Amino acid sequence: MARMKFICDAERCIECNACVTICKNEHEVPWGMTRRRVVTLNDGRPGEVSVSMACMHCTDAPCASVCPVDCFLQTADGIVLHSKDVCIGCGYCFYACPFGAPQYPKTTAFGARGKMDKCTYCAGGPEGDNTPDSFVVYGRNRLAEGKLPICAEVCSTKSLLAGDGAIIAEIYRERVLRRGYGSAAWGWATAYQDSPTVLSQGSSHWPPAMATESMRTPGETL
């Protein structure tokens, strides 16, 4: 099975925010938050680059390891999903995420902020179905319809790529070789530490996480 990944070619991103907007529209994301955002580094200065950031669907996902209710699941495609039935909205995943991906959908009094929301890689909820109920909670399941994430599909400069990690890495490599330079593949090393294409620094981290801190796999119930 393919290992689904995102890569954002910062040399091509023009900060049009189409990925942000189409995502919000496609999944009818709650008010006050977006699942994706565009961050500009060196804004207005030489060397300005923009990067489109969302959940990178990490291999060793920090959100899953810090979750007090173990609500995360990694699909066979490597997509990290969380169950909003189990989530209690504590916000720990946001503190741990290196990309600021999980968001509070609400900001109401007394810390009642609702269940966390984050990018689903257009794969719906952990149940993997594509029902109207699941659409309300998690958004559309485009993968079940044989489509890739909409953010990458609408990217006008094909800066944001989604799909099989090996294929998009090859596309990116070809681009870098052709033009002779490339920005860092932002987030790539942090998210896919054990990926064969990336330096695996940090995999032998100390102290080791407790054994039960890993994510659930599709075989396990959620």
Add this chain to the structure above:
Amino acid sequence: MRTPSPLAGALRIIAMAMGLLLLAPLSALAQQGDEAQPEAFPQERGVYLVPDRAPSGDLDTLFRELSDREMPDERLEGFTSYQNPALGFVTAADNRIWRDFRTYWSKWIHAILIVLAVAAVLGLYLWRGSQGYERDARGRRVARFRFLDRVVHWTTAISFVLLALTGLTLVFGRQLIQSWAGDAVFGALAQGSLLVHNQIGFAFLLGILAMAGLWVQDNLFSRVDREWLRQAGGIPSGRHVPAEKFNAGQKLIFWIAVLGGLAMGVSGILLMLPISTIGVGWMHLLHGGHTIVAALLIATIIGHAYLGSVGVSGSFDAMWKGDVDREWARTHHPLWIERLEREGDAAADERPRPEPAE
């Protein structure tokens, strides 16, 4: 169509000439700027396929080169048009430190401190047993805590126990409860814990503030306390060391509870307003502080609960009924009872209390 008059034409030419004169220094500046930049893409912008650092072209080497720029584990700050300016970063690999704290250190700190406190209490019980006292021959009792004192104490105590249990559910629940209770049961429990934890915190903070106001006078350290501390409360020698209304140990508990409780309250309220007032880095620190102080408080209160009930017999009445046996007071807090006798306050409560016929 109007034909331009010769005057207008002349004016236009003059204006253009002046414009050119004005622009000339600007364009010179612009040229200077261009000269200052040696190349179109500054080195730090990316990985170059220049001969001395060209990646070999294979995928592994290329991504390793590219990743090196990201690997220093630093937060890459930028600008985002997204509503939440706190999200103006690309990667924050240093969040890893908090992850380790949450998944590893917080659990061990809590486990070790709680086990140590329980072991200390058990050890003290096996070593010294329950501290008894001679009952007053006439059954005289002396008032120790007013009704308000007791209400404040038990408000704080009950809210503390609830906060501790709900907090520990979030720290250990995934390992200790969810594994056998299942997602549905534990999900509800955890959701309830979070809700209760966030609401009860206010009662606890109120209790701590009231406690500080009510008892601070009697909890200021004095000369007597130095001797009490030097003899470790007389526990090793088995002799009673003179103490005022509160002995030095109780005063220590008071200050730990008040200062720790305030720290918990302030950090807790800030944690309930995520990143609206402070950044994520502060959230990490606050969460760490909240967790560590919580462990210290739980350990302290385990000791306090033991000494206030089984450890020193007769002391539970003080906080439950409000009065204590006169001889209990003379045994444990002689300076306090002497002061009361001097002031004549105790005389009011000297009437014998009817004993139930047993």
